[in-house]
Amino acid sequence: MPQDSVRIEHRYLELPDAFYTRVAPTPLRDAKLVCFNQSLAAEMGFHTANPAQWTGIGAGTELLAGMDPVAMKYTGHQFGAYNPELGDGRGLLLWETLGPDGRRWDWHLKGAGTTPYSRFGDGRAVLRSTIREYLCSEAMAALGIPTTRALFMVSAKDPVRRESLETAATLVRVAQTHIRFGHFEFAAYHQGEDALKALLEHTIRYHFPHLLALPDEQRNRRWLEEVVTRTATLIAQWQVVGFCHGVMNSDNMSIIGDTFDYGPFAFLDDFDAGHICNHTDQGGRYAYNRQPHIGYINCQYLARALMPILPEEDIRQALELYGDAYNSHFLDSMRAKLGLAEDDASDIDLTMALFALLHTHKVDYTLFFRNLSNLAGNGDAPVRDLFVDREAADVWLARYRARLTKETRSAEAREAAMRAVNPKYVLRNYLAQLVIQEAQNGDYGPLEELLKVLAQPFAEQPEFERYAAPPPDWGKHLNISCSS
Numbered sequence: 043m044p045q046d047s048v049r050i051e052h053r054y055l056e057l058p059d060a061f062y063t064r065v066a067p068t069p070l071r072d073a074k075l076v077c078f079n080q081s082l083a084a085e086m087g088f089h090t091a092n093p094a095q096w097t098g099i100g101a102g103t104e105l106l107a108g109m110d111p112v113a114m115k116y117t118g119h120q121f122g123a124y125n126p127e128l129g130d131g132r133g134l135l136l137w138e139t140l141g142p143d144g145r146r147w148d149w150h151l152k153g154a155g156t157t158p159y160s161r162f163g164d165g166r167a168v169l170r171s172t173i174r175e176y177l178c179s180e181a182m183a184a185l186g187i188p189t190t191r192a193l194f195m196v197s198a199k200d201p202v203r204r205e206s207l208e209t210a211a212t213l214v215r216v217a218q219t220h221i222r223f224g225h226f227e228f229a230a231y232h233q234g235e236d237a238l239k240a241l242l243e244h245t246i247r248y249h250f251p252h253l254l255a256l257p258d259e260q261r262n263r264r265w266l267e268e269v270v271t272r273t274a275t276l277i278a279q280w281q282v283v284g285f286c287h288g289v290m291n292s293d294n295m296s297i298i299g300d301t302f303d304y305g306p307f308a309f310l311d312d313f314d315a316g317h318i319c320n321h322t323d324q325g326g327r328y329a330y331n332r333q334p335h336i337g338y339i340n341c342q343y344l345a346r347a348l349m350p351i352l353p354e355e356d357i358r359q360a361l362e363l364y365g366d367a368y369n370s371h372f373l374d375s376m377r378a379k380l381g382l383a384e385d386d387a388s389d390i391d392l393t394m395a396l397f398a399l400l401h402t403h404k405v406d407y408t409l410f411f412r413n414l415s416n417l418a419g420n421g422d423a424p425v426r427d428l429f430v431d432r433e434a435a436d437v438w439l440a441r442y443r444a445r446l447t448k449e450t451r452s453a454e455a456r457e458a459a460m461r462a463v464n465p466k467y468v469l470r471n472y473l474a475q476l477v478i479q480e481a482q483n484g485d486y487g488p489l490e491e492l493l494k495v496l497a498q499p500f501a502e503q504p505e506f507e508r509y510a511a512p513p514p515d516w517g518k519h520l521n522i523s524c525s526s
Contacts, residue, residue: 068155472517
């Protein structure tokens with residue numbers, strides 16, 4: 043299975059033993075390969091003519107030479123409260139591979155059974171949540187947003203009890219690393235300074251190697267600055283595309299700035315700045331409009347864990363970069379969405395006025411920006427028709443057109459650039475629900491078709507126009523929980 047161009051490693055095992063426990067996967071019965079990501083496999087250096095040969099790996103019945111499954115230990119802040127009892131409760135890090143381009147890939151088997159960190163859980167993942175993670179991680183990758191990826195998925199007959207009786211599934215999730223903010227909290231609060239230093243040195247050596255050339259006194263500071271900046275930029279990318287994560291606990295924050303752990307996520311339909319996509323988040327801690335602040339709080343949690351080994355001034359300066367990085371990326375991205383190539387001091391006011399307008403009138407977020415990208419060809423009607431109060435739309439459109447007079451590009455060039463950043467297709471929750479229902483009945487064709495659509499979110503796909511439609515009434519504000 044591994045190709046000649048792929049090197050096998052397991053560098054995570056170089057960390058102190060406290061960071062992991064060796065655990066064998068718990069086998070699934072009658073496993074079936076559901077999806078295999080051929081394009082990603084090729085990117086990683088694998089060329090698989092028969093993807094079904096990976097079924098046993100996903101089912102936990104086979105291991106390849108070099109695989110040494112471990113459950114990672116970490117802790118973290120969940121909904122603002124520190125929890126020392128966390129770790130991979132249902133996932134196992136199998137190995138690492140290095141592709142022909144030198145990129146490192148962790149292979150993580152999610153849904154592999156109980157581990158010492160399962161607490162009262164069964165260590166399983168269900169088909170419903172596994173499909174959602176597969177779909178969303180690939181949708182985010184196609185949108186150009188840093189994310190973990192889905193390599194392949196296996197379903198099985200094993201019953202799993204959640205709110206109702208469901209069936210088990212596993213996902214082989216890959217990423218450059220699965221190290222989280224919570225790993226550093228575990229090291230700082232439970233293992234001591236030596237373990238914290240070892241974790242930091244490991245993280246820089248394998249995941250920030252460009253910093254190794256710096257003098258010792260600069261390297262750690264620059265690393266934290268980069269982590270803070272990557273985190274701020276990632277969350278700005280979420281906000282710009284209308285993505286709600288739902289569970290921004292510090293144990294779900296990737297140290298390299300990937301979108302990590304897809305649970306009760308949502309792409310906004312009718313715009314609501316305070317949208318809460320996780321029905322267990324009663325206080326709205328992780329609402330859409332709070333995500334930028336929560337990202338900063340998580341960086342503070344990370345910084346606090348680093349205090350034993352980084353000077354306080356270095357930590358303070360690194361944290362100060364968060365606001366500028368977020369604001370800069372957000373405004374630059376919104377200018378691109380609005381087709382504004384020239385900087386103007388009024389752009390932030392124009393943008394905030396638009397968000398207020400969309401919120402007040404509950405306008406579909408994705409459709410608004412996509413329709414705005416076609417004003418020259420279609421006129422104002424497709425934008426105005428999204429509003430019940432068309433006069434309110436007219437007021438903002440007049441202001442927008444006045445701003446466009448400062449631009450030098452042709453309307454055609456401007457809108458072509460806008461269509462390259464304003465997706466036509468996003469993973470609306472109702473679309474995920476429809477393919478889940480079919481998959482639960484044994485039909486995975488709709489899942490494969492939706493994956494094909496989401497792989498080209500900015501393209502016109504006339505044969506798949508129905509996937510760009512606004513959700514039906516039943517499909518808005520679906521009740522999504524952490525249960526998986």
